[in-house]
Amino acid sequence: MRNDPDRDRPATAPAAIGGVTGGGAGHRAMAPAGELSATRGRMADLLAAALAHLGVSCRVEAREGLAIIYPASSGDPRLDDQAVRRQIVALGRERGFTHVAVALGAGTG
């Protein structure tokens, strides 16, 4: 968690709920950082609940449009199945995430 420049700067929300870094036609108004953080937390909780329904027990952390899933059991075999992975990505997109990734190694359990 240290040395993370992304964590402390005013964050933008994932594209699906607004917020583009930089200028141009796609620029949207930024909500206060605290509000965005709460929104991302809700998105993560919703995704974790959806994944539990799918049979994947895990914790979900949101980083802007990226959802990191931490499976309860390291190396959840259900993720070996490409169809399941696609389903998880689709569930993530439905909840506003552009990317879903599974944590590896220490701390994933």
Added chain:
Amino acid sequence: MTAIVNSDRASSGADPLAKEAELAQWLRGRGSALIGYSGGVDSTYLACMALRTLGSDQVLAVIGRSPSYPMEQWTTARDVAAELALPILEIDTAELDDLRYAANPINRCYFCKTTLWGRLVPVAQARGLAVVVDGTNADDVRDHRPGALAARQHGVESPLATIGFTKSDIRERSRALGLPTWAQPSSPCLASRIPYGSPVTAERLRRIEAAERALRGLGITGDLRVRDHGDLARIEMPSLAFGHWYATPQRDQLSAAVRSAGYEQVALDLAGFRSGSLNVLAGVHAE
């Protein structure tokens, strides 16, 4: 084609050989050329065609070195140039010194290319070379490429795109010409692994390069990106490779390799490799 090139779009359907003849004619019409050369698939093909069409006296391939240019790519560029007897010049660019670039806005590439072409165009003028060209292809034109504006502003031409060469066309003709780069994965600059708005620093670029090198060392081939999300590295690789690398003990090997580069957390993307993945994250679409 191999799995290495599975991210390429399909050919436009026109005959690549006919396009090649058109390219040769285009080059002959200019008479001499300076090529922005990276050792990648596109610029190597273009340099090869320029060399064949115009001769070594009328061609100069210029490599712009910077922390965002992977060392492996530089080595490839030099090796291929030596193999082809392609005249090259290496210059150091310093795009990181430009705070507008280092801030990593969505048009970061514009500032990088402004620096690059700002160095290369005077070289062409000093050497009497008629035109400065780059390896932009027809597929690139459909992507988010703010660097293209810098090229236009400096009068740099993109004959592969103009003639309609897709990446697939270029690979096909590169293979026919015996170029070692024909099946090489696309290798955009290392800064493209850092989300927009998150600063580009030499340290982050070194960390990304080290992580990707370590993963290649495990035997990962084909499209591979380490996306830098601060303390967390997100690995993108072809979706079909997921099952192998998520299994034990490979999963732990992936994690250890990336952590050895300096990341505290490692994650494997469930959707696999996506070209321009961070454009999606930022909500950026093709211009």
